[in-house]
Amino acid sequence: MNGQLNWLKGGLLLGAAFLLAVAFVKPIGVSTQFVIADGIFWNLFSDEVIQKDPESKSGYTSPNAYLNKSGGKYAKNVANPFNYSFIFVLAMVLGAVLSSRLGGPKPSQPDRNAPEVWRQRFGESPVLRYVTVFFAGLLVLFGARLAGGCTSGHMMSGMMQTSLSGYLFAIGAFAVAIPTAVLVFKRN
DSSP: OTTTGGHHHHHHHHHHHHHHHHHHOOOOOOOHHHHHHHHHHHHHHHHHHHEEOOTTSEEEEEETTTHHHHHHHHHHHHHOOOOOHHHHHHHHHHHHHHHHHOOOEEEHHHHHHOOHHHHHOOOHHHHHHHHHHHHHHHHHHHHHHTTTTTIIIIIIHHHHTTOHHHHHHHHHHHHHHHHHHHHTTTTO
């Protein structure tokens, strides 16, 4: 029975984390930080990507329209990446590594390459799984940026703040995800 309630414990902890973030810092959302990471990488190779601009709201500007949004807010984050949002994303990665090393779930070798449901439908090839997951991740990230935020920002933080757009996003996400999973994995 205890193993069956892990989803409940995890959900309560996740809800508490979101509540504390909203109450003390700002709503959680992470997809923008991928754009910031791209900007940091781009900035390493070009001196023209980010410029100081005392007349802009943030003090920074960029010829890239996306980085220049909101008065250069993203340009400032590229120039000074050690802020709450970027550290939060790095902490998520570090937390996953720590969990795997300090007693988190230990999947079997076949499950590390692909979950059983994937292997039953598509076979044992880890290459097919990795390529599919990579392109699916790109598609999800593109959609998140197109929508102006990811599931954590729109759905979880949005619903917590009783935002109509958060509820609409959740309905849309599940309305697409469930039929897609049924079609891909051929389950009833």
